[in-house]
Amino acid sequence: xxxxxxxxxxxxxxxxxxxxxxxxxxNIGDLFDLKNGINAxxxxxxxxxxxxxVMEVIYRNYITxxxxxxxxxxxxxxxxxxTVKRGDVLFNRTSETKEEIGLAAVYLDDPIVVFGGxxxxxxxxxxxxxxxxxxxxxxSNFVREQIIKGGQGAIRSNxxxxxxxKVKLPIPPLFEQKTIARILGLMDSLIISNNKIVTQYELxxxxxxxxxxxxxxxxxxxxxEWKENKLSDLFDRVLRKNTAGNTTVVTISAQRGFVRxxxxxxxxxxxxxxxxxxxxxxxxxxxNKSYSNGYPWGATKxxxxxxxAVVTTLYICFGVKDENATNPEFFEQYxxxxxxxxxxxxxxHEGGRAHGLLNVTPSDFFxxxxxxxxxxxxxxxxxxxxxxxxxxxxLKVKSxxxxxxxxxxxxxxxxxxxxxxx
Numbered sequence: 184x185x186x187x188x189x190x191x192x193x194x195x196x197x198x199x200x201x202x203x204x205x206x207x208x209x210n211i212g213d214l215f216d217l218k219n220g221i222n223a224x225x226x227x228x229x230x231x232x233x234x235x236x237v238m239e240v241i242y243r244n245y246i247t248x249x250x251x252x253x254x255x256x257x258x259x260x261x262x263x264x265x266t267v268k269r270g271d272v273l274f275n276r277t278s279e280t281k282e283e284i285g286l287a288a289v290y291l292d293d294p295i296v297v298f299g300g301x302x303x304x305x306x307x308x309x310x311x312x313x314x315x316x317x318x319x320x321x322x323s324n325f326v327r328e329q330i331i332k333g334g335q336g337a338i339r340s341n342x343x344x345x346x347x348x349k350v351k352l353p354i355p356p357l358f359e360q361k362t363i364a365r366i367l368g369l370m371d372s373l374i375i376s377n378n379k380i381v382t383q384y385e386l387x388x389x390x391x392x393x394x395x396x397x398x399x400x401x402x403x404x405x406x407x408e409w410k411e412n413k414l415s416d417l418f419d420r421v422l423r424k425n426t427a428g429n430t431t432v433v434t435i436s437a438q439r440g441f442v443r444x445x446x447x448x449x450x451x452x453x454x455x456x457x458x459x460x461x462x463x464x465x466x467x468x469x470x471n472k473s474y475s476n477g478y479p480w481g482a483t484k485x486x487x488x489x490x491x492a493v494v495t496t497l498y499i500c501f502g503v504k505d506e507n508a509t510n511p512e513f514f515e516q517y518x519x520x521x522x523x524x525x526x527x528x529x530x531x532h533e534g535g536r537a538h539g540l541l542n543v544t545p546s547d548f549f550x551x552x553x554x555x556x557x558x559x560x561x562x563x564x565x566x567x568x569x570x571x572x573x574x575x576x577x578l579k580v581k582s583x584x585x586x587x588x589x590x591x592x593x594x595x596x597x598x599x600x601x602x603x604x605x
Contacts, residue, residue: 200325202353203599212348214312215272215305219344221265222300223255231256235267236299237275240288244318246273248294257297265297265304270314272305272321273298274347281340285330285347287321289314303344311354315364320352323597353598362603363596370589374582381578388571392520395564398556402567405560414501415549417509418468421500425462425493432457433492435471437482441492460493466511467502468518469494470548472541480527481541483518485511497540499548513561516568517553526551 197208211217221234233251243250257265267273267290278284290296291314298304312320320326333346355363394400398409433441463469463486470483486492494500503509530551532542555561595601 200353200598203355203602205356206599207354208351209311209354210348211305211350211352214309214352215307217344217347218304218306219276220298220300220302220304221255221257221261223257227256228253230254232262233294233296234299235273235290235296235302237277237301240273240275240302241278241283241286243288244322245291246288247290247292248296251296253299255297255299262295262297267296267298267304268306269293270307270317272317274303274305274342275301276303276343277301277339277341278334279339281331281334284334284340285342287317289317303342303347305347312352313357313360313364315368316360319364319367319593320597322593323353324594325598326350326352355599359603366596366603367589367593370585370592374585374589377578377582377585381575381582384571384575384578388568388575391568391571392516395567396517396520396522398554402560402563405556405563407557407560409554409556411552411554413549414551414553417504417514417553417555418501418549419504420545420549421461421463421467421502423462423464425457425460427462428458429462429491429493430457431489431492432460433489433494435469435482435484435494435498437471437475437478440484441469441486441488457493459496461496461498461500463492463494463500464502465490467500468511468514469501470499470543472497472499472543473539474541478521480521480524480531481543483523485515485518499543499545501549508558509555510558510561510565512565512569513555516565517555522553523551
């Protein structure tokens with residue numbers, strides 16, 4: 184990569200933005216023809232031609248045929264009327280939040296696909312913007328701010344063709360578009376490459392958990408027989424009430440662990456008076472009987488990020504009886520591997536599912552049996568798995584730093600604040 188950044192010179196100010204003199208500020212409506220997607224009866228979906236829906240647009244900046252999962256049965260005329268061609272840009276026209284309205288993805292493939300009713304297609308009128316540059320220009324802060332401002336609606340945010348047509352795009356010369364797209368493409372490649380490494384390390388961690396947490400593989404130096412215990416032999420139930428008025432009200436997310444309710448729900452759903460809630464201390468566990476994707480039998484998490492936290496009495500909370508015999512860090516890994524699921528399938532009563540909760544009583548929960556090694560082996564296993572967690576965390580931090588770096592570069596290059604000299 185021989186390109187170097189330099190501060191822009193000879194700029195002009197247009198509509199609250201300063202761009203280089205050889206750039207143009209052009210409305211989307213002057214560059215693209217806009218059209219809403221097709222709405223069809225529900226029986227039309229599931230077979231037929233591939234169609235792009237909102238999810239493909241929201242989560243990607245470009246789309247190819249192979250990643251499109253939806254199909255729809257249409258007449259030949261409908262297919263012709265709603266075909267998406269290479270270089271067309273798709274926008275989602277409705278969202279639950281303004282921040283996600285009008286996200287854009289360019290179609291970079293040739294197979295025939297169509298687009299759905301919650302999507303707006305922008306077909307280029309000319310060749311003023313190269314296809315690779317379209318992956319990025321609609322995601323610059325300057326463009327996103329205009330699109331978000333054009334969103335309307337109190338409950339759901341919507342944007343129409345007229346509002347999109349008014350959005351202004353800063354357009355550099357074609358040779359500069361190619362250079363900018365190449366640089367940002369390299370950043371994308373670095374992020375994708377690092378994310379693949381994260382996935383590999385996560386798979387390795389999963390394999391280690393499957394082998395070490397049930398004794399299939401033993402660490403060097405350990406041969407003692409594992410012992411079967413009831414959870415009640417190892418843990419005491421926590422029934423401590425929030426009489427001191429702690430205000431750290433949390434919920435258990437199967438994916439994220441303990442999260443403040445205000446962060447998880449964007450509001451506090453607990454009662455104003457939480458004296459009857461459980462007060463959990465750092466290092467203790469809670470079982471959330473709510474089931475979710477990937478966690479059909481609920482999730483058990485350890486409180487790590489708060490010294491004390493307040494939880495609903497619907498959770499089953501517990502702590503280690505004897506930390507000299509039972510390593511809580513071992514059981515954090517054990518519960519994280521969903522190794523209680525087999526036992527939970529036998530004690531969970533179906534009646535509770537109608538309300539989103541499994542009907543698991545505390546007495547049944549603590550009667551579950553687990554096979555565990557002696558304390559020293561528990562500790563050794565926990566250390567191996569924690570080391571794997573640390574590696575994964577560092578790799579994820581690297582991915583996040585790369586994303587932030589790319590975001591900064593985008594804001595500099597896509598507005599001409601910095602220019603590339605070849």
